[in-house]
Amino acid sequence: MDLDVITKYSALHAKPGGLILQYGTAGFRTKAEHLDHVMFRMGLLAVLRSKQTKSTIGVMVTASHNPEEDNGVKLVDPLGEMLAPSWEEHATCLANAEEQDMQRVLIGIIEKEAVNLQQDAFVVIGRDTRPSSEKLSHSVIDGVTILRGQFHDYGLLTTPQLHYMVYCRNTSGQYGKATIEGYYQKLSKAFVELTKQASCSGDEYRTLKVDCANGIGALKLREMEHYFSQGLSVHVFNDGTKGKLNHLCGADFVKSHQKPPEGMEMKSNERCCSFDGDADRIVYYYRDADGHFHLIDGDKIATLISSFLKELLLEIGENLNIGVVQTAYANGSSTRYLEEVMKVPVYCTKTGVKHLHHKAQEFDIGIYFEANGHGTVLFSKVAEMKIKQLAKELEDNKRKVAKMLENIIDLFNQAAGDAISDMLVTEAILALKGLTIQQWDALYTDLPNRQLKVKVADRQVINTTDAERQAVTPPGLQEAINGLVKKYRLSRAFVRPSGTEDVVRVYAEADSQESADSLAHEVSLAVFQLAGGVGERPQPGF
Ligand code: 16G
Ligand code: MG
Numbered sequence: 001m002d003l004d005v006i007t008k009y010s011a012l013h014a015k016p017g018g019l020i021l022q023y024g025t026a027g028f029r030t031k032a033e034h035l036d037h038v039m040f041r042m043g044l045l046a047v048l049r050s051k052q053t054k055s056t057i058g059v060m061v062t063a064s065h066n067p068e069e070d071n072g073v074k075l076v077d078p079l080g081e082m083l084a085p086s087w088e089e090h091a092t093c094l095a096n097a098e099e100q101d102m103q104r105v106l107i108g109i110i111e112k113e114a115v116n117l118q119q120d121a122f123v124v125i126g127r128d129t130r131p132s133s134e135k136l137s138h139s140v141i142d143g144v145t146i147l148r149g150q151f152h153d154y155g156l157l158t159t160p161q162l163h164y165m166v167y168c169r170n171t172s173g174q175y176g177k178a179t180i181e182g183y184y185q186k187l188s189k190a191f192v193e194l195t196k197q198a199s200c201s202g203d204e205y206r207t208l209k210v211d212c213a214n215g216i217g218a219l220k221l222r223e224m225e226h227y228f229s230q231g232l233s234v235h236v237f238n239d240g241t242k243g244k245l246n247h248l249c250g251a252d253f254v255k256s257h258q259k260p261p262e263g264m265e266m267k268s269n270e271r272c273c274s275f276d277g278d279a280d281r282i283v284y285y286y287r288d289a290d291g292h293f294h295l296i297d298g299d300k301i302a303t304l305i306s307s308f309l310k311e312l313l314l315e316i317g318e319n320l321n322i323g324v325v326q327t328a329y330a331n332g333s334s335t336r337y338l339e340e341v342m343k344v345p346v347y348c349t350k351t352g353v354k355h356l357h358h359k360a361q362e363f364d365i366g367i368y369f370e371a372n373g374h375g376t377v378l379f380s381k382v383a384e385m386k387i388k389q390l391a392k393e394l395e396d397n398k399r400k401v402a403k404m405l406e407n408i409i410d411l412f413n414q415a416a417g418d419a420i421s422d423m424l425v426t427e428a429i430l431a432l433k434g435l436t437i438q439q440w441d442a443l444y445t446d447l448p449n450r451q452l453k454v455k456v457a458d459r460q461v462i463n464t465t466d467a468e469r470q471a472v473t474p475p476g477l478q479e480a481i482n483g484l485v486k487k488y489r490l491s492r493a494f495v496r497p498s499g500t501e502d503v504v505r506v507y508a509e510a511d512s513q514e515s516a517d518s519l520a521h522e523v524s525l526a527v528f529q530l531a532g533g534v535g536e537r538p539q540p541g542f
Helices: 003-012 036-053 085-096 099-112 133-146 159-170 180-196 216-228 251-257 298-315 332-341 353-360 381-393 396-411 419-433 437-441 477-485 513-530
Strands: 028-031 056-061 070-076 122-127 150-156 207-211 233-237 272-275 282-287 293-296 322-327 346-349 365-369 375-379 449-454 463-465 470-473 492-497 504-509
Touching (some): 003 099, 036 056, 036 085, 036 122, 056 133, 056 159, 070 159, 085 099, 122 133, 122 159, 150 216, 180 396, 180 419, 251 272, 282 298, 282 437, 298 332, 298 437, 322 353, 332 346, 346 353, 353 375, 375 381, 375 419, 396 419, 463 492, 470 477, 477 492, 477 513, 492 513, 504 513
Parallel strands (some): 056 122, 122 150, 322 346, 322 365
Antiparallel strands (some): 028 070, 056 070, 272 282, 365 375, 463 470, 492 504
């Protein structure tokens, strides 16, 4: 490897002196203009990771639900998973090395990870629709090329589609074809076969309104639409032709503001959903006859899916173990419903898909969802083989049910949470069970909740344990929270440093919205006082 050449080219993607960035929960994210050097260097790192794993590695250029001016990048590991933690550290070191230290840092990684430089490398690249994404993806390609890696640039893709491509390529096409048509065909075929079994008598033709956050989801949904139009007709809103990406729309906006997106007409009782900017999250919602808005978040999607899977398994008498994985943000009512009514085991992990994904792999069928709408279902190889066998062996009705399960396995993107895939699964289940969105919503009632942000000098002074539900530092904070929580009924609160923004996040729930709001405010004040708040003291009211 000619390191002098790398140094020369690196200067063309020079790092602004002193800029420090962190490979966070979902890669690097900041203003697009600060990212050119990071992209180039992630191209380099992807080649090294590819050589080390002897597999295809993915690089996705996106900042998901962040504002349009931001951008970001993350690496995708061989089975479509998030980058391994030790490599996240390398990514941070490499991104922050000043120009003159680049060679040393690169050599350090190569030695530490025993990368064989003679090994071939292959990198696949995808990007979202941000104005800055195309140029930044070329900087990734520069990095890949300089280290003599081979690459395929898929251009515009949703984040889960890139995960899918990586997974397909590293399983020699067994999982599916690593092309955009391959993705559309695999999911649509499963969806159409699954919904064929729904009794359509008297059913109106199924339609769904989809807010695409003015992002990549709109493009891809339009391309895909005719593959599944037999089973579902989608009406795309916020398709990017007028509005700004993620501005007053998209899954993150709808979930955090608990209100409908701009740019979508909602009649009462119509089924609507929102994707986020890179289409890896989905939330559903509707307006009732009185005009009230009802949000159906990731927790309720997980509940619908797990109850359906449990029913199917029961019908064929198969005893595969199911586990549901959530985070501390899961609404208390959802956890209670899953455990007490549905009798499925529920586990809590730290925020961030990699933690949930990892835990979900422990089960035959691992269902994981964050309340914000990111999630999927993982089927173990054993479960998949068993179901496939049953679909051949069983008779009549049971065989039909096993076939449905087979289609469900194909319909879930097992490489990552995927708004398109989750949407199709949800639509199929609602059709098969003949459920309206109101009936689905009525499974349980969410506890009123509130999320707030607090600015502090250094958010890392907050350390947590018990899947982020308890703060161990700064001293006195958890005791203060415990004291406040006691003042309200059915209440719960926790704080954690954000992995994507320079803030501390506060979550509170209680028996009424007033109580949840007031508890969240009081906890914010405790954070401000005990964890070094900066700027104005948190004010009550939202
Ligand atoms: C990222 C995570 C998401 C998590 C969120 C939390 C991935 C792919 N995405 O968007 O899972 O919920 O960060 O953000 O892991 P926060 O740390 O700022 O609260
Ligand atoms: Mg996203």
